[in-house]
Amino acid sequence: MAKGPLQYKKILVIKLGALGDFVQALAACRSIHEYHQGAKITLLTTSPYVEIAKSCPYFDFVWDGGRPDSFMVTWSLVQKIRKEKFDRIYDLQTSSRTNRYYTLLWPFRPEWSGIAKGASHYHKNRKRTKMHTLDRQAEQLAMAGVGLGQGRVGGTASAPDLSWATEVQKGAARTELTWFGVRKPFALIVPGSTPNRPAKRWPAQNYGQLAMRLRRAGFMPVIIGTETEQEDTYIIQQACPGALSLINRTDFIQIIMLARQAHLAIGNDTGPMHLIASSNCPSMVLFSSESNPDLCAPRGADVTVLKRKKLAELGVGEVWETLQTMGKIDPHRPPHADQPIGAQSSSDG
Template structure:
């Protein structure tokens, strides 16, 4: 098979990071072919920095009523002449992208879209961890030896000097989906944790989005040694910072996937709202409580001390 190859992975951040291993396997399998990747606009810079794709497209996400947007996307997909598409998103939206090739010609398609050439039909696929599920999907398309996501090489190439990071620090990620507060460990626990870490010679460095600034300020109010980087980092910056952390502790949120892929020791905190067996950063140590309010600082420190 010759011709360009498209990989679809739209998000979210943690899911995208876990797909970096499969994308690397696709790149290796199709050595010599042009690889394009379709992803959310906010992830374009990160994918470009990894060098895993020759070309990165920002998904325009046309709404249901945006006929012009759908036609433009259809034209772009069809005129490129893709020989094969790997749908690593396997969502309703990416399924609609498969339909944009109607009435044909259609590329070979790895995914779950009805009528595709390489369907992943395992009825237990939704019970698999993301890494295992994507490995099984790619095996059907003839790709074996799928590695884990690895951002350590990229982290080593980047220079986070402008952040004036301390020599020894712990990365804290106290945020997460604003509409799912049950996935967040209480901020007063993070503040207490930061105090203990600082007393032990490990400076807390807090990362997060701009709308999570209040969380960082609350930690810094209790632990003045805290370095507050909330709202100040791109995803590429985050790779550089995470790659130099002695330890990362945080909720079930995207930055923890970056820290894990940068091959740093990680402790990820889960509530009953998500299942680590399905979505945890692959190499991370996890703690789960039905309600994260029941998780003590001592429990987290004990787990961190074991890695």
């Protein structure tokens, strides 16, 4: 006889990264948390996501070390999992690595939701890799009786809900706009992406031109990212000296809190845009042929995707007009006194 949700006392969720994937998995984690009320839920992840996971109300315990670098360390992790005697494990990473954890748990394996061969709740969909991440994970859980009507397969999954961050950080000075020197109204600019995939980046000089348009339209451009975006940030600030750099000054929670107060955000297909879009900040996300928005685009209350085979082909004028279409820019207020709205400079591509 199948167990009811209240009969599960200990649950393990596995999600290792990367940032965008981790953020999207929080939708599934919420469903797991709501289904297994009263159970103790542990998350196995990696070091970049430990702090945000500890702030998230969906987990009681957070384990680091989800990507062991040797067989001996892997075996130690598997023994740790075995010792905890979890009633069910939800593998949201569904990789060869996590499949190996299932294999090594033989012969006393707990219930397992994922794609490991022999799993009790196998995600039986040969087209699963053709699904958007959120829809794929929702269907995986539905096959385990969780969410989407507790067993109904198919449909479109909701975006992650990051509203809990507001309560967690309520009154914290480090999340106030004055902490960063930001004033309203402001627009977030996210010019980075994975360093080894430069084709995912819209040219920094285009972001610079856009930042100047935003500035002249009355918005403070605020740039967020890591040290790998330092050069891009310099180019943007050369074009728009009024742009504020928060490079290396924000953690994940702070990005959420900034996003919840921003007028809009624009950025490449990169992890922080998932945090921003899921915080219900009106967001424009730029995609190249390097990734498919049908499979991985951020979801939120107000998300617009622009895609070009090469992002250098996407002009500043087109981006600006799209922001106007979104209703985020007043079309009656030209961004440049000497350039009509919609016009593109020679560097627009």
